Amino acid sequence: MQIILFHLMPYADLDLEAGRKNGTVWVRLPNRHFDPEKGHRLYNRYLDELEHAERLGFDAVSVNEHHQTAYGLMPSPIVTASALARRTQRVRIAILGSALPLREHPLMVAEEHAMIDVISGGRLISGFVRGIGAEYHTFGVNPTFSHERFHEAHDLIVRAWTEPGPFPFQGKHYNVQYVNLWPRPYQKPHPPIWIPSQGSKETIDWASHPDRRYTYLQTFSPARVVQRYLKLYRDTCSGYGYEAQDSQLGWAVPVYVANTDEEARREAKPHFEAFRNVFVKMPLEMLLPPGYTSRESLKNVMKAKAQMFGDVTIDQAVELGLFVCGSGKTVLKAFEGYWNDMRFGNLLVLCQFGTLPAELTRKNMEFFAREVMPRLKPL
């Protein structure tokens, strides 16, 4: 199993009461709540944490893209991944992912990813996403064209990485007379492509297709939902006539490890609950603008609204498998159990979440690396 340290880089100094009162920290939380001096300290602390992951033996570190929110301070994961490319030597660097439909021109994404791949000597893992619903509100990009922009941008990027240039690209959203990438990516034929998702049949059908076989990551979902979608991915591969490798499956989940179960819950509680009940929270209309998902999926979410949009305590989250928390022994046992059920070849652990401060984040990372990671890697 590959173990990846995943970071969201939240604005951990957020005035939580302001976030709660606003109903969400996305789109409309006034940016006067962001203090650049605190931001300076946070960015450098978070980059230090990601760099420390290399010393602790993680296989990869991962960054992602979110816009105009206290949930994550990485509108450009390219910036953080670039910094990591120079400050690390061995770990892979995963961008999970670039939000293709939000970008004005996919060739810029192809170029930036290729640069990081070349600078890092082939350590890049590329991830592509559509961006979350809220970002269609912030950017004004039409969500009803999100899927087709995503697919066309993807096609252009992969062709730019793999086909000898110059060549013309004729699409509906993007038209380029001369596709001729300088630099070409370091890895052959191109960096691995991973697809993070909250769970969607359309995404699974597309990612698992024999032409692509992209690694599918289920992000921040209850364990039984993760299991359902990873099984759907395997079944879809069988339907295509091939057997999925474990390396095609991944799970991204927040984790907290301490000396004892009691200590872990006590230390993580306020920070996890801030993450789940303040940083993640947004109204349905913001999360799922029209066309972002199929109307069937939208109706299913509306039915589950109370459960999805209500507050969750740490105990409920652990029970649901939304959060893995406890002593090293407990966390190891939980992951071994989940692995037996799901056989994911990639585990992305979020060791900093919500307001979790620097010293607890370090402690968590070190406990996880010492007591859990070595026993999971051979799986």
Place this chain on the structure above:
Amino acid sequence: MKFTDGFIEVDGCRTHLRRGGSGQPLLYLHGASGAPAIMPFMEQLAARFDVLVPEHPGYGLSDEPEWLENIHDAAYFYLDFLKRLNLQKAVLVGSSMGGWMALEMAVRDTSRIKSLVLVGPAGISAPGVQPADIFLMPPEEVIRSLFDDPRLAEQRLAEPATPESLDIALKNRHTTARLAWEPRLHDPFLPKWLHRIDVPVKIIWGAEDRILPVAFTKEFSRLMPKAEIHIIAGCGHLPQLEKPDAFCEIVCR
């Protein structure tokens, strides 16, 4: 007044159409929330006009054609619709998004159009005036913002939702986003061609419109100096529902 209720096919789109009354043709182009029922103002107009109430492609019981990708597609569709039914000298009455469609039709071809009545129309931007963000508001808040008289909103909210009405609401919302998400509720290139509209234009606006503020009338009168502007006091975004008598009087005048 009895309205017939059926479907016609235009541009491969099976289109839901209600039609009633007699006289000069009057094509009613609904707004983002559709035209799910025959309303009293339609009955009143049917005493004077041959009233046609289609549901737009992508709305209500009409098909969702793949070709419908922007407001221009809707405009060409309705020009074909006029031709298909061989309507001559039609009065176009367009509310909100429907007003925008009427403008987009009329800059292209007025040969079958006698006049335009635009009711709180979308279609242009105005400096310093921001439409309500209908996509970020919860549906109940959108309904409350449609009317000046809160009782009308409460009546609308009290109507029981069925699985079918929920499906239609989501379908309407999807098509509205497809046509109007970005640029939001307007076409930046439309003002360049408004001078091509060579038929009489009346613009009706509720003074208390909380979806598209009445301040838009200032920009419309700058762009279309010959248009008659009628502002109705104590009225929200849908004068045809909130003040049907005053509304019909202006249409018929």
